[in-house]
Amino acid sequence: MEKAASECLVVDSVQMKIGNIADADLDRLHALSMAVGWPHRAEDWQFLRHVGKGVVALDDIGRILGSVMWFPHADNFATIGMMITSPRLQANGTGRWLMRHALTELKGCNLGLSATRAAHRLYLSLGFEAEKPVYQCQGEVIEPDMQLAMPDGAGLREVHPDDVSLLGELDRKAFGAYRLPVLAESLAHSKGFGLFRNGKLKAFALCRPFGRGHVIGPVVANHDQDAIAVTRPFVAEHAGRFLRLDTRQKEGSFAEFLSRCGMPVFDTVTTMSLGQRWIPEDSAVLEDRSRIYALASQTLG
Known part of the structure; x- marks a missing residue:
């Protein structure tokens, strides 16, 4: 597991800081998922915030440019999801930065997630192993x-x-x-x-x-x-x-x-x-x- 992530990251001249997803504006979370073509409504985000925790990447004017959430299901098991980065920042390290925050919070846990094709290589590089397809x-x-x-x-x-x-x-x-x-x-x-x-x-x-x-x-x-x-x-x-x-x-x-x-x-x-x-x-x-x-x-x- 990698060392803990810093609280700030600069990508393509955009400076980002970490924020708690519980404090994030719901409409801006919805806009983030819409930007990558995910079907989640604002109500679906709220449902997930009721049962999980997470962080968002914020720019200097408060726009949400990325997210990741985790859901502890037992003392030693959790699932990770809603790992999204703004299209303009994909493949520039933002996803890895967000995942490092999640992995730091979940140190010592067995973890599971559903990997999209776009994120599959990132998860492999972090030590995750493929198990089964989900249809x-x-x-x-x-x-x-x-x-x-x-x-x-x-x-x-x-x-x-x-x-x-x-x-x-x-x-x-x-x-x-x-x-x-x-x-x-x-x-x-x-x-x-x-x-x-x-x-x-x-x-x-x-x-x-x-x-x-x-x-x-x-x-x-x-x-x-x-x-x-x-x-x-x-x-x-x-x-x-x-x-x-x-x-x-x-x-x-x-x-x-x-x-x-x-x-x-x-x-x-x-x-x-x-x-x-x-x-x-x-x-x-x-x-x-x-x-x-x-x-x-x-x-x-």
């Missing part, structure tokens, strides 16, 4: 032609804030850390469905407003059939409208379901880690173990 599936959705039966012995119902501890325990087994604050904040902005067998939660999905429409995630389940069962109500509800879901499932009935519903793969990013491996190898995943079928977001994992 960004999106589009104006349609209901699939075939009617999918509810899995045997299962019942579906809406989940509410009072269910957050149930969701948190199932999610912990799949995600690898107990991220209750993220789930609680997500539930406050989401509609959710849970699949139950014999009174026990076996799968769930949340859906909230994001970007151009809505995003489904996280989706946690043991099997494709269960994952489809908790995802399908949102597809039906948003038929004809824009819907997004980020998944590591490349093949199988869940991936086929997404494509059939009008959510083909639009783009990919790469799951990367620093320290302990984040995503178990496929051969190490038990058949009946819960897994992440859809990320909460590329930033949160």
Whole structure:
């Protein structure tokens, strides 16, 4: 890990200083993500600030020229995201400078992130290792032609804030850390469905407003059939409208379901880690173990 970053940086005659993202102007954060073509609304930035921390790069008149955020999920694990630099400053060291601030704050933690193609080389140079691709599936959705039966012995119902501890325990087994604050904040902005067998939660999905429409995630389940069962109500509800879901499932009935519903793969990013491996190898995943079928977001994992 590199030494701590300085509080100031000069790039192309632009002098920048570090500021706390919690104090940053929300409209200027929104303008930053718009400048690089990211779909985040001001409300999406605010959601992330409620569950994470971060810094921004400010010029001498207070414009925001870069950002990075981190999200501690356990004592020794965090995800990093929203690493953005103004187009005029890309490839000039600003991203590395911001990342060094994040790595200093997270010293001793195992880390995970979703790397865009533009940032992939930077993360490799900082010691991150590639693990798995994430498939960004999106589009104006349609209901699939075939009617999918509810899995045997299962019942579906809406989940509410009072269910957050149930969701948190199932999610912990799949995600690898107990991220209750993220789930609680997500539930406050989401509609959710849970699949139950014999009174026990076996799968769930949340859906909230994001970007151009809505995003489904996280989706946690043991099997494709269960994952489809908790995802399908949102597809039906948003038929004809824009819907997004980020998944590591490349093949199988869940991936086929997404494509059939009008959510083909639009783009990919790469799951990367620093320290302990984040995503178990496929051969190490038990058949009946819960897994992440859809990320909460590329930033949160």
